[in-house]
Structure formats: structure tokens, C-alpha cells
Amino acid sequence: MKARVFVTLKNGVLDPQGGAVRHALGSLGFEGVEKVRQGKVIELELAETDADKARASVSLMCDKLLANTVIEDYTVEIL
Amino acid sequence: MRAAVIQFPGSNCDRDLAVAFARGSDASKPAQMIWHKETGLPAGLDVIGIPGGFSFGDYLRCGAIAARSPIMQAVVDFANRGGYVIGICNGFQVLTETGLLPGALMRNSGMKFICKNLELQVKTRDSVFTSAYQHNAKITVPVAHHDGNYQADTDTLKALQAEDRIAFTYTQNPNGSLNDIAGILSENRRVLGMMPHPERLNDPQLGGTDGSGMFDSLADALVSA
Numbered sequence: 001m002k003a004r005v006f007v008t009l010k011n012g013v014l015d016p017q018g019g020a021v022r023h024a025l026g027s028l029g030f031e032g033v034e035k036v037r038q039g040k041v042i043e044l045e046l047a048e049t050d051a052d053k054a055r056a057s058v059s060l061m062c063d064k065l066l067a068n069t070v071i072e073d074y075t076v077e078i079l
Numbered sequence: 080m081r082a083a084v085i086q087f088p089g090s091n092c093d094r095d096l097a098v099a100f101a102r103g104s105d106a107s108k109p110a111q112m113i114w115h116k117e118t119g120l121p122a123g124l125d126v127i128g129i130p131g132g133f134s135f136g137d138y139l140r141c142g143a144i145a146a147r148s149p150i151m152q153a154v155v156d157f158a159n160r161g162g163y164v165i166g167i168c169n170g171f172q173v174l175t176e177t178g179l180l181p182g183a184l185m186r187n188s189g190m191k192f193i194c195k196n197l198e199l200q201v202k203t204r205d206s207v208f209t210s211a212y213q214h215n216a217k218i219t220v221p222v223a224h225h226d227g228n229y230q231a232d233t234d235t236l237k238a239l240q241a242e243d244r245i246a247f248t249y250t251q252n253p254n255g256s257l258n259d260i261a262g263i264l265s266e267n268r269r270v271l272g273m274m275p276h277p278e279r280l281n282d283p284q285l286g287g288t289d290g291s292g293m294f295d296s297l298a299d300a301l302v303s304a
Contacts, residue, residue, distance in 0.1 A: 013230065014255065016186045065147055068140055068176065071183045071230060 001046045002079040003058045007067045008039035042066055051078045080301040082110040083120065084128045085154065087145045092131035092167065092278060099278035100128060102291065103298020115148040125301040126163040127154055129170030131223070131276060141184060141226045142172030151177055163207060163301065164270045165293075168224055171262070171272035180265055180272045181239075182231030184224075188255025192225040196287075198250040199261050199275060203243045206264055207300035208271045211292040217250065218289035220275040227274040229256040229263075239263055247273055 009015050015037050022036040044061075048054040058076045067074040082100035086093045097110035104110065110128070111121055120127070134145035145151065151173070158164045158179050166174035174180045187193060196219050201212040212218065231239070236257060239245050247262035254274075262273025277290030 014185065014188065014228075016188050016190050016228070016255070020190050065139070065143065068143065068183055070175070070181075070232075071185065 001048055001051070001054050003044045003046055003054055004077040004079060005042040005044070005058060005062060005066055006039060006075045006077070007042065007062075007072050008074070009037060010071055010073050013071050039072075054078050080104050080298050081108055081123050081125045082128065083113050083124050083126075084110050084130055085113050085115060085150055086130070087115045087132070087134035087148065089134045089136055090130045090132035090169070092169075092276065095276075095278045096128045096130045096167065099281050099290070099294045100126070100297075102281065102294045103301070113150060115145065115150045118149045118153060120150075120153045120157055124157070124162065126165065126297060127157060129154070129164065129166035129173050130278075131168030131170060134169055134173065137226075140172075140176070142169055142174075142176045145169075145173045146176030155179060158265070158270050161267065161269060163297070165208060165297075166270075166272040167276055167278060168222075168227075168274055171274055172226065174270060174272045179270050180263060181235045182229055182257075182263070184226050184274070185228040185230050185255075186226050187224070187228050187253070189253075192223075193227070193253050194221075194223040196221050196280075197253055197275065199247045200250055202245045202248055203264070205243060206246060206268045206271065207297055208264075208293050209246055209296060210300065211296035218292070219280070219287060220277055220290055221279045222253065222275045224254070224274055227254045227256065229260045229274070231257060242266065244268070246271055247275070 018036040018038040062074040100110040201216045244264040248259040252259045277293045280287045281291035
């Protein structure tokens, strides 16, 4: 079973990288990009076959390592 | 003073920190270097240093992997028992990732790696790390980081201010850091995290001695048998 984790900055947390990407898009001529927020996607292959158990286990992984919940939010997708 | 320095793959200020600790140590008891895969600490330590560098290549988040390495559980236990811990640069990032210090270090607001000497202000003398400095003393210390932009939520900032736990601020903010914060103390004032590198400026041969106050403070406070 596969899981996909999306880690994003919490609302209100300054994202200098997103700002730089937005600026670069503007200089390439892409107009109207009002905001860019950059995050991470992490894919995991799990031995677990029960989706609920997999979700619970991946959420724990997020809390313990994959996300820094001081500044980041995460969502877990079981595929 | 019995000191130890933790070494991770990618640490690069570990030996500098050990030399700085040596200022206040008996020459027969140099700082012990401890590899991150160790699970326990030697007995009788007074202070543990988490050095600067790029532990684990800054993969995932700066300091995140190092914070979960086997030795760090022992360091957290040591701190929770009242032990003294100092984390410099990447070490500060590691300490926030373990939860020993609040907040997080984010990418510099200007996106650039900053490597230069900066002026700091000593905001509290009430710690074993800062007691040798005058209150509000201005000192010049090198910084070298890409992710030194300290951020914390409003409640955390209020607590840091109310409890006099902001150790150092930048006189000219280089990285977007909240309230110009360069270094903070834990609630029990025994854990210090800071982005600038006092260990790189503690001997005239290194170009200055403004960082030596920290190691002299420590030595004065932690004279051990």
C-alpha cells in the first residue's frame, strides 16, 4: 500500500521560497500569480494492507518526523 | 568543567566547539566527542554542545534527522534532568527540532546564505552562558547560515519576552528573524540555542575574542571537581 504525504507551511508562516518562485514566474512573463506557497510531497511504500491502520501510522510518522508541526501542516493520502 | 560535543555526519564546527570548551576545562579532561549513534552519555558531564554544520545534509528540514538520532534522546534526558546544553547554528536547529527550545528556524527572508560578522546585543545576563557579558553589551560574532530566520507563535514570543529568555538579538536583522532574535534560552535557562558562532571568535588568532565571554561564563559557573 502506498501513502502520499503533503507537507505545507501553516497559514501566516512566511514562505521566502514561495516568494522567490513567484518572483521568478513573474520575470518569465507569467502574469497574475498572486501568491506561491512551496511545500513537500513524500511518498511511502508500506507493508500494511489496512488503510485505516496505514493512515494512523503515517500520521504518527508526520508528527514525529515528516512535518514540523510548529510551522507545518500535513495531509495524508492513502493510495 | 566536563564538556562533550555531539558529532553528526555533516557537523563541521564540532572541533571548534571542543577547542572553545577547552578554555574552561582542565587540560587533562578535554571535551569528549560523541558520535550520534551512541545511545548513552558518559557520566559526570556538565555541558553538552550541539555543533554547527549541515547534519545529514540538511535533508528533510535543517536539524530534523539529527534530532531523531539515537544520542539525542540521551541529550534530551540530560537537559530534562537540568543539564546544560548549548546548540550553535545547526545545533540550534537541532534543539528546536527536539522540542528542547520553542519555535523554528526558517529560510532566511532574503533567500541567501549569510556568512559574515554581525553585531549582537546581549539581552540577558541571567544564564551561565551570558553572565560574563555586560547587560546590553554589543559583541561581534560570525554568522554562517541559510536558515536562521527564527519564528515562533505569539504566545511563545510573549513567554520568551516575559521570562527574559531572549539571550541575543541582532542589531541589524540579517535574516527576517522574529524581533531580531539571534539566540534563546529554555524555561529553566540551562539550554541555549543561537545562530551566530561564538566558538569561531574566542582567540585573538581567530580575529577576535567577543565570543570568549560565553565560554568564560560557562567555565566560571561549571567549575567541577
